[in-house]
Amino acid sequence: MSAPTYDLGKLHGGLRLQSHKAVSTAQPIREVPVPSQLILPIEQHVGQPAQPVVGVGERVLKGQLIAEPDGELGAPVHASSSGTIVAIERWPVSRRNGDKAPCIVIECDGKDEALQTTPVEDYTSRTPAELLLRILDGGIVGLGGAVFPTAQKLMQARTCDTEFLILNGVECEPYISCDDVLMRERAPEILSGAQVLMHALQVETCFVVVESDKPEAIARLGEVLAELNDKRIVLKLVPTIYPSGGEDQLVQLVTNREVPSGGLPTDVGCIVQNVGTAAAVHDWILRNEPLISRVTTITGDGVASPVNIRARIGTPIEEVIQFAGGYTDKVRHLIIGGPMTGKSVTTDEVPLVKASNCVLAVSARPFAGNELPCIRCGDCAAVCPVQLLPQQLHWYSCADDEVKLREFGLTDCIECGCCDLVCPSHIPLTADFRTAKGRIREMADEKARAERARQRFEARNQRLVQEQEERDAELARQKESAKSAGPAAIAEILKRKQQAQEDDST
Amino acid sequence: MRFERSEAPYWSAETNVASLMLQVLAALVPAAIAHVWFFGPGFVFNLLVAGIFAIAGEAFMMWVRGRPPETALADYSALVTAALLAFALPSLTPWWVTATGALFGVVVAKHLYGGLGFNIFNPAMAGYVVILVTFPKHLNLWVAPSMGDIDYQHLTIIQTLVFTLTGNLPDALTFDAVSRATPLDVMKTGLNNMATATEIRANPVIGDFGGRGWEWIGNFLAIGGFWLLIKKAIRWQIPVGVGVGLLGPATIMVLIDPGTSPGPGFHLFAGASIICAFFIATDPVSAATSNRGRFIYGLGIGFLIWCIRRWGSYADGVAFAVLIMNMAVPAIDYLTRPRIVGHSSEESRDG
Numbered sequence: 001m002s003a004p005t006y007d008l009g010k011l012h013g014g015l016r017l018q019s020h021k022a023v024s025t026a027q028p029i030r031e032v033p034v035p036s037q038l039i040l041p042i043e044q045h046v047g048q049p050a051q052p053v054v055g056v057g058e059r060v061l062k063g064q065l066i067a068e069p070d071g072e073l074g075a076p077v078h079a080s081s082s083g084t085i086v087a088i089e090r091w092p093v094s095r096r097n098g099d100k101a102p103c104i105v106i107e108c109d110g111k112d113e114a115l116q117t118t119p120v121e122d123y124t125s126r127t128p129a130e131l132l133l134r135i136l137d138g139g140i141v142g143l144g145g146a147v148f149p150t151a152q153k154l155m156q157a158r159t160c161d162t163e164f165l166i167l168n169g170v171e172c173e174p175y176i177s178c179d180d181v182l183m184r185e186r187a188p189e190i191l192s193g194a195q196v197l198m199h200a201l202q203v204e205t206c207f208v209v210v211e212s213d214k215p216e217a218i219a220r221l222g223e224v225l226a227e228l229n230d231k232r233i234v235l236k237l238v239p240t241i242y243p244s245g246g247e248d249q250l251v252q253l254v255t256n257r258e259v260p261s262g263g264l265p266t267d268v269g270c271i272v273q274n275v276g277t278a279a280a281v282h283d284w285i286l287r288n289e290p291l292i293s294r295v296t297t298i299t300g301d302g303v304a305s306p307v308n309i310r311a312r313i314g315t316p317i318e319e320v321i322q323f324a325g326g327y328t329d330k331v332r333h334l335i336i337g338g339p340m341t342g343k344s345v346t347t348d349e350v351p352l353v354k355a356s357n358c359v360l361a362v363s364a365r366p367f368a369g370n371e372l373p374c375i376r377c378g379d380c381a382a383v384c385p386v387q388l389l390p391q392q393l394h395w396y397s398c399a400d401d402e403v404k405l406r407e408f409g410l411t412d413c414i415e416c417g418c419c420d421l422v423c424p425s426h427i428p429l430t431a432d433f434r435t436a437k438g439r440i441r442e443m444a445d446e447k448a449r450a451e452r453a454r455q456r457f458e459a460r461n462q463r464l465v466q467e468q469e470e471r472d473a474e475l476a477r478q479k480e481s482a483k484s485a486g487p488a489a490i491a492e493i494l495k496r497k498q499q500a501q502e503d504d505s506t
Numbered sequence: 507m508r509f510e511r512s513e514a515p516y517w518s519a520e521t522n523v524a525s526l527m528l529q530v531l532a533a534l535v536p537a538a539i540a541h542v543w544f545f546g547p548g549f550v551f552n553l554l555v556a557g558i559f560a561i562a563g564e565a566f567m568m569w570v571r572g573r574p575p576e577t578a579l580a581d582y583s584a585l586v587t588a589a590l591l592a593f594a595l596p597s598l599t600p601w602w603v604t605a606t607g608a609l610f611g612v613v614v615a616k617h618l619y620g621g622l623g624f625n626i627f628n629p630a631m632a633g634y635v636v637i638l639v640t641f642p643k644h645l646n647l648w649v650a651p652s653m654g655d656i657d658y659q660h661l662t663i664i665q666t667l668v669f670t671l672t673g674n675l676p677d678a679l680t681f682d683a684v685s686r687a688t689p690l691d692v693m694k695t696g697l698n699n700m701a702t703a704t705e706i707r708a709n710p711v712i713g714d715f716g717g718r719g720w721e722w723i724g725n726f727l728a729i730g731g732f733w734l735l736i737k738k739a740i741r742w743q744i745p746v747g748v749g750v751g752l753l754g755p756a757t758i759m760v761l762i763d764p765g766t767s768p769g770p771g772f773h774l775f776a777g778a779s780i781i782c783a784f785f786i787a788t789d790p791v792s793a794a795t796s797n798r799g800r801f802i803y804g805l806g807i808g809f810l811i812w813c814i815r816r817w818g819s820y821a822d823g824v825a826f827a828v829l830i831m832n833m834a835v836p837a838i839d840y841l842t843r844p845r846i847v848g849h850s851s852e853e854s855r856d857g
Contacts (some may be wrong), residue, residue: 010622012847097511098509098511143757176667224588224844248847248848252847258847258848259848260848260849261846261848261849262848263685263848287569309730318507327507331509332509332510333509333510333511333512333516334507334509335512335514335516337514339514339515339516339517340514340515340516340517341514341515342514342516343511343514344509344510344511344513344514344516345509345511346508346509346510346511347508347509348507348509360516362516364515365512365517365518372522372523372577372581372622372623373621373622373623373624373625374623375523375526375790375791376622376623376742376790376791376793376795377526377790378790378795378796378797378800381795381797382741382797383795385847386848387794387844387845387846387847388846389796389843391795392795398756408843409846409849412846412847412848412849415514417514417515420517420518420519421515421517421519422519422521423518423519424519424521424522424523424525424526425522425523425623426518426519426522428513430513430514430515431513431514434513
């Protein structure tokens with residue numbers, strides 16, 4: 001067994017947060033039964049929404065492709081169970097905070113009949129390129145919450161000098177424990193997925209990185225690694241500090257390399273994949289099971305019995321909550337994702353999607369709305385993992401000073417929320433920065449639009465000038481040819497003109 | 507089921523501004539007791555006058571600015587200003603002098619710049635400097651510490667109160683009888699009169715290091731300061747910066763020219779060095795904001811204190827040093843931005 005080794009890099013700032021994880025890890029992952037209706041948003045990844053390839057009334061089987069990828073960053077969507085398509089309509093979704101977006105609705109028949117699949121091939125006999133295309137077909141996206149299409153991420157890494165595959169089992173955000181229980185229960189699948197990924201990437205080193213507060217997961221991974229005896233895979237522990245599981249932060253911790261501003265981990269020879277994604281790759285490549293279910297933590301003081309569940313993608317959150325014993329009286333907010341970066345939704349009609357690593361039902365938050373002016377104490381700067389000065393960014397975002405905001409690194413902000421948690425004035429810094437980023441993007445779009453309009457206007461002017469010149473030239477040519485044609489031709493032209501006038505007047 | 511929408515992160519800090527300010531006030535309590543012990547009950551009256559006027563000024567300005575006065579009063583920052591001002595004043599100070607300082611600090615230096623968080627200058631020091639230049643006579647009247655062997659006429663509580671309210675001493679007493687030059691004054695006058703530092707140290711107001719009585723107050727201020735450090739209400743950069751800036755040149759000069767240079771111990775324990783390092787310079791609003799910037803800010807204050815004490819015409823230079831460095835804060839902040847992770851160091855410097 002490869003001994004756990006400690007990190008080399010060091011993260012600036014960060015927070016030691018109360019984990020609140022034990023409540024949901026007490027029992028094993030429980031399977032949520034297939035619901036009567038599945039709601040599958042066609043946009044469950046960062047790129048262009050997928051295009052539906054099924055029609056209303058059509059019967060689909062479990063694992064059947066129902067929407068195909070569109071655009072460079074596309075990912076397909078598969079039916080999570082068998083049934084009939086009853087609607088393709090707009091439905092509340094979590095990525096829009098409970099506002100509506102196009103979804104494919106399946107009325108399940110309860111048979112859970114799977115698609116007849118081709119026999120599993122030995123992936124090692126395939127070329128990396130073939131394997132990558134195969135992964136694309138599985139609808140696999142980053143399951144840590146960012147939902148970047150996995151195949152495209154791997155393809156990008158193939159074009160770079162990638163040395164290390166980093167499997168992210170850090171799960172630093174409080175309350176969330178789905179990766180922890182997954183590592184405890186499905187360590188062999190995760191590591192097998194890592195081997196598939198290594199073959200696809202043609203890299204020789206894989207770090208499996210786990211936070212030190214998950215002893216059971218570490219022990220289990222250690223055991224499986226010992227059985228596997230694959231020297232290329234190394235287990236690494238990192239200290240329990242939020243946000244060490246952020247992609248760039250993890251690269252910094254594990255390799256002591258900084259991902260350049262605006263760049264990708266591949267710029268420093270790394271690619272990061274969530275452990276859940278690795279397991280999904282295993283399920284697809286070795287079992288022909290596309291991404292149609294995921295493990296999710298249902299927790300918070302707003303649910304009766306917190307638990308980790310495996311549910312089909314598309315299961316309404318309402319039903320998942322019922323499975324965890326329903327709400328308590330305290331519940332005020334429903335958050336999809338963790339308490340630091342999750343999305344607050346207005347309704348529990350939203351379905352569980354590929355991004356949903358956690359469903360957090362919580363009571364009212366203390367201090368909300370009691371904002372005081374910034375006293376520049378600098379606690380925010382002390383905890384910022386990117387070493388920004390949030391107190392200065394706050395100042396410039398109040399002043400709407402775009403130049404200064406850029407200069408002080410607003411675009412480098414990872415929105416981890418650490419600054420909010422130490423602010424004695426209770427200023428919603430992260431939310432303000434998100435808004436300011438949006439404004440900067442808008443302004444950039446506005447500029448681009450104005451530039452396009454200017455170009456169009458200039459092109460039109462140029463075209464008009466050119467047309468005028470062409471007309472003038474044509475006229476001159478005609479005059480010239482008329483002259484050279486002699487009096488007979490002129491008489492002919494005049495006669496024709498007269499004829500035309502008479503025609504007009506009659 | 508419907509839910510209220512909210513914005514990530516869904517947790518808030520457990521600390522708040524009010525508790526920070528209360529910690530600062532609590533850290534001043536031991537030194538306040540020592541102050542009363544050595545210099546009489548005048549401190550309490552000054553604190554009351556400063557407190558009342560600071561709070562009244564804050565409430566009035568909030569009302570004028572059309573904001574709820576109670577939010578400003580609930581953060582206790584006006585009380586911290588009042589307490590720091592009270593520590594800067596001689597125990598015999600007429601109320602109108604104290605009131606002028608407190609009102610100037612809160613109304614002009616704080617609220618006319620936008621209130622808490624927006625003031626460029628440290629309100630307590632701005633108020634102090636205004637009364638220092640408008641009422642110089644009153645601010646030099648330090649009573650001698652009540653230590654057995656110092657020839658000193660004590661005022662009773664009533665007599666002190668009468669002085670605070672009227673500015674009049676009991677008929678039988680003169681200012682000369684109740685007041686003594688401060689240790690820093692003694693040192694400055696002595697050096698101007700060509701006495702050596704060693705000779706001056708023989709004066710009974712000067713103790714083991716700095717001034718007698720003052721040393722003890724300094725000790726209690728330092729205890730309070732270390733408590734704030736442990737509580738993380740303040741960070742080490744500013745106190746250490748002030749210490750290095752003040753004691754560094756003092757140490758060098760005492761090695762080069764011991765005859766005319768008081769040593770680092772004297773500089774530390776005479777005057778307001780310790781309260782400056784832990785309580786005044788650490789006011790976050792008017793200080794530099796990055797860690798490196800804070801060290802430089804403290805260093806500047808310490809060095810300026812030393813310069814003013816050595817060459818200036820004022821005996822102590824804490825208030826001036828702090829205000830001057832307040833002015834330098836925007837430049838310090840701009841030049842000491844930390845390198846953002848993922849940027850090269852040149853990139854960050856040029857922006």
